[in-house]
Amino acid sequence: MRTLVVTEKPNVAERIANSLGKATRKTHGGVAYYEVGDTVVAPAVGHIYGLRERKSKGWVYPVFDIEWAPSYSINKSSAFTKKYLNNIKHLSKDCQRFINACDYDVEGEVIGYNVIKHACGADPLSEKVRRVKYSTLTKDSILKAFEKIGPIDKGLADAGLARHSLDWYWGINLSRALSNAARSAKRYATLSIGRVQGPTLKVLAKRERSIQAFKPETYWQVEMQCRKETDFTSMHEADKFSEQEKADAVKEKCGDKARVSDVQSRKYKQTPPYPFDLTTLQTEAYKHLNIDPRRTLEIAQSLYTNAYISYPRTSSQQIPEDIDCRKIITDLKRQGDYGVLCEKLLEKKKLKPTNGKKKDPAHPAIHPTGEMPARLDAQHKRVYDLVTRRFLASFGEHAVRQSVSVKLDNNGETFIAKGNTTVEKGWHTYYGPYAKFEENLLPVLEKGDDVDVRDVLVHEKETKPPKRFTPASIIKEMEKRNIGTKATRSQIVDILFRRGYLHGKTIEVTKLGLSVVDALNKYCPEVLSDKLTRKFEEDMEQIQEGKLTSEEVIDDGRRTLENILAEFKENELKIGTALADSILEAKRRASSLGPCPVCKNDLVVRKSRYGGHFIGCTGYPKCTHTWPLPKDPVKKIGECKHCGYAMMIVMPKGKRKWSFCVNQACPGKKKKTR
Structure with missing residues (x-):
């Protein structure tokens, strides 16, 4: 056979x-x-x-x-x-x-x-x-x-087929509805929205509105700089003063000596980290390696298909007992960077990892296989190192940290100095450069000690708006709200960027993105409902477990969508009108290469009378500032990290592509981009 x-x-x-x-x-x-x-x-x-x-x-x-x-x-x-x-x-x-x-x-x-x-x-x-x-x-x-x-696996197959059908229903129908709404207002643009895009964009838009509405408030802090064998700083116990006069009064009251009135010290243990699930790997890779979640998944998938790590699209934080971890660590010992660390672990009679709470019925947590990697590029090496060190760290001992809080009295005003140090490295040794903790060592101080006061400073500060989401923190938020799946969350965020709804490394929602949310929130709020997409994920699990049939779930989803689309059709012109201005702004932003250095209008690609292209100013004919482009086809690919102007890629036929920044005064011009 x-x-x-x-x-x-x-x-x-x-x-x-x-x-x-x-x-x-x-x-x-x-x-x-x-x-x-x-x-x-x-x-x-x-x-x-x-x-x-x-x-x-x-x-x-x-x-x-x-x-x-x-x-x-x-x-x-x-x-x-x-x-x-x-x-x-x-x-x-x-x-x-x-x-x-x-x-x-x-x-x-x-x-x-x-x-x-x-x-x-x-x-x-x-x-x-x-x-x-x-x-x-x-x-x-x-x-x-x-x-x-x-x-x-019939349950898994049925759930997958149902997911594809419903995603097609929602994605195609809602995107057509949104684009038709724009056309009804004489704005021609291909817009998209879907059952996961909608709730994700709503979360981001809510944060954006909070940032826009934020009004900073001024406050003052009083810092006392001290010395007792070594220099250290302390802050007034009030932390923030709403009136400068009160902060200045504290400074005037302070003398050149302070006395230690209380010392509190405690040691605490830090549990070793659990092995990676996909979301945690993506957030750690962004934090330590500055690699965005979508790229991290691509790299992890490549490492998996080359047998260097286990399957990456897992939600598990656990290494099951049937995996021979001793053999893996023995194999890793042959890899130079990990030899000493592995020897130390292999001395243990029992190797038991610290496991997290989350399980995945199909796959264990992400871990190295012990296979010796062949040639890896820089990013692949770094992600492999992160996965391997995290795996080794999960077998390490508890780390011990010490925190010290010292109260200092200066003429009746109380200041607090805080210190944090690592006493026993434990698992930090294995996690290496990824175990980053504040080390602030205070001199040895006891109650009754006098310290010299070198200076007292009053700092004027402002409250800060809510933090913007990053590509890593938004997928963590999506996981928390059960929006999307572990394998698709980074792709959804990427789609929102490509559609012009999002912008920037720290995510800013564009005018178009905000308009889409505002219009849908007013006329079709169900499209933005995270409850709806959460129910969808729960239904998929029910299909996998055989508690619901795929037909039942698809029929239910179709009925829900038909109601939403009927509501959409009824408000098509209103939705289109609400989006009209932001569509024009999005098109302008997409075509803009940056501000003209002469008049500050937008620079754009223009077609010459001879068939070629050049960069010109939208302020023409008042502004005639121009410069040439290569004869080969060019395309805008993003923004320059040095100056914010457009990066263009040149695509010569049969030759190597190369990129450049359109800003002739870009500070990064010294670096070759070929």
């Missing part, structure tokens, strides 16, 4: 084939596949099937008549998937048994299900179709997965 094993990606197909035995590499139509005896291992390349409208009726809504079709027939950008689909169809003709070896998650289940059903023509729920489940792509893990081979 000939068996076809379907994997999610080409490099995974090669790894699985080589793990199963002596593999022979062959090609068909430019796609590599592998034969191991009577087993053929062939790759998909992500989703090679997608949903589309069964019969297109133009840009209308509502639309619910949809079908699965090859991705290349839906989207031109997916043309590359055609040869992979043709390869699987070709190979399936000689196979009688099929195995879904895609990633064990919702998307992997859907990819394999669709390939086996539509490309291979087999019933995914029949006995001739099997499923392998693995969390790492090491040889041992793959062989164990094939030993424990079982049926397709």
